[in-house]
Amino acid sequence: MKLREWNAHLHGLVIFRALLDDPVVAKLVDLTDRMEAGSRSMGPVCDAVASFEAALFEHTTNFGEYLSAAVLEAETVCVRQAAAGTLSPVLQSALDGELHFLQELCSLTLDELFQTAYSEQSQRPELAFLPRWETSQIDLPAAYAQRMSEVGRKGYGMFAKHHVFTVENGQLVPVKYPDPQRLSELPGYEKEREKVLANTRALLAGMPANNVLLYGDAGTGKSSTVKAIANEFASEGLRLVEVKKNQLYQIPDLMDQLAANPLKFILFIDDLSFSSNDDNFAALKAILEGSVGGRARNIAVYATSNRRHLIKETLSDRSGDDIHEADTRQELMSLSARFGLTVTFQRPEKARFEAILTELAKQHHIEMPLDQLMVKAEAFAIRAGGRSPRVAKQFIEQCEGGVQK
Secondary structure, three states, X not given: OOHHHHHHHHHOOOOOHHHXXXXXXXXXXXXXXXXXXXXXXXXXXHHHHHHHHHHHHOOOOEHHHHHHHHHHHOOOHHHHHHHOOOOOHXXXXXXXXXXXXXXXXXXXXXXXXXXXXXXXXXXXXXXXXOOOOEOOOOOHHHHHHHHHHOHHHHOOOHHHHOOEEEEEOOEEEEOOOOOOOOHHHOOOOHHHHHHHHHHHHHXXXXXXXXXXXXXXXXXXXXXXXXXXXXXHOHHHOXXXXXXXXXXXXXXXXXXXXXXXXXXXXXXXXXXOOEEOOOHHHHHHHHHHHHOOOOOOOOEEEEEEEOOOOOEEOOHHHHOOOOOOHHHHHHHHHHHXXXXXXXXXXXXXXXXXXXXXXXXXXXXXXXXXXXXXXXXXXXXXXXXXXXXXXXXHHHHHHHHHOOOOO
């Protein structure tokens, strides 16, 4: 392939148009543009080569590996249509052609690129100092076909690179360094946690899954359970989207965005509670069950709260002048009822607290006589306001750090 063809094919990408916004690919396009311009001076070309390689070497020295990974993770109209079960012949033809070109591009070397531009200069001494990036021979069409068949587990675009997201200005933003919490690090509450796990497995299997309310005392592992489940099932196609209470009005738009995605999503609302006149109260009621739009089968809402009915009530609320007091009370309690599954995490009794401590001590390799460990932990819990898994973890971490001896 001649330089003009390399340059034209790069500029003419349609299915993989988004690759042109990739910082490394953009530098390659700039390099072929400068070479195509045919400047007699080698300065601009050397500058473009150096810029391209500097961008590439931030990630890897192998351009074939970098480009193939970018292609496999790209969000394209073809992968979206294939996920929905349909791909038009026109798009299939365009996809095949671009994959063939990109496969050739994966094996393109700097010397070959120079050879296509000015064959008599490909061995000139002033070009010898430039580094040579590595390349790979990759069957890109086969790899892409395999990736499309796994799109329900691996996703595409940013969903292929990340599994935890937040919401900013109505848009999903990846969390680069999510909490690495694992289920194996959460001793105690196995019975409660298994209910949430079973519901999550149903969601992943495409079966009817409930919205879940994890209710209970502070520090009992409600939020940690949701985060650990997201980490545990990320490889099976589960993604977590954390939504703050003041962003609840944005959830319908998020659901519309995610409904056609082949992955499964948990919309996670942490530490949820409302005042009786809170506008977000009605918004969440509609999201859970009360709107005219049906709920997508690939999305479930998981919320945690220290309040069983989610509403902050005062004695004056009970002694007000409402004529239909029972109706008002029923409306206030109706929100928690819209969660199909409610799991209670109660403050641990002494036996459970000691079992949690024992397991955490093993995980952190704490070498202290068990009876001494329990006595110190009980004293620590009293000062911390009572027993909880969070208190147990804080105590063990202090033991590991040498604060507790």
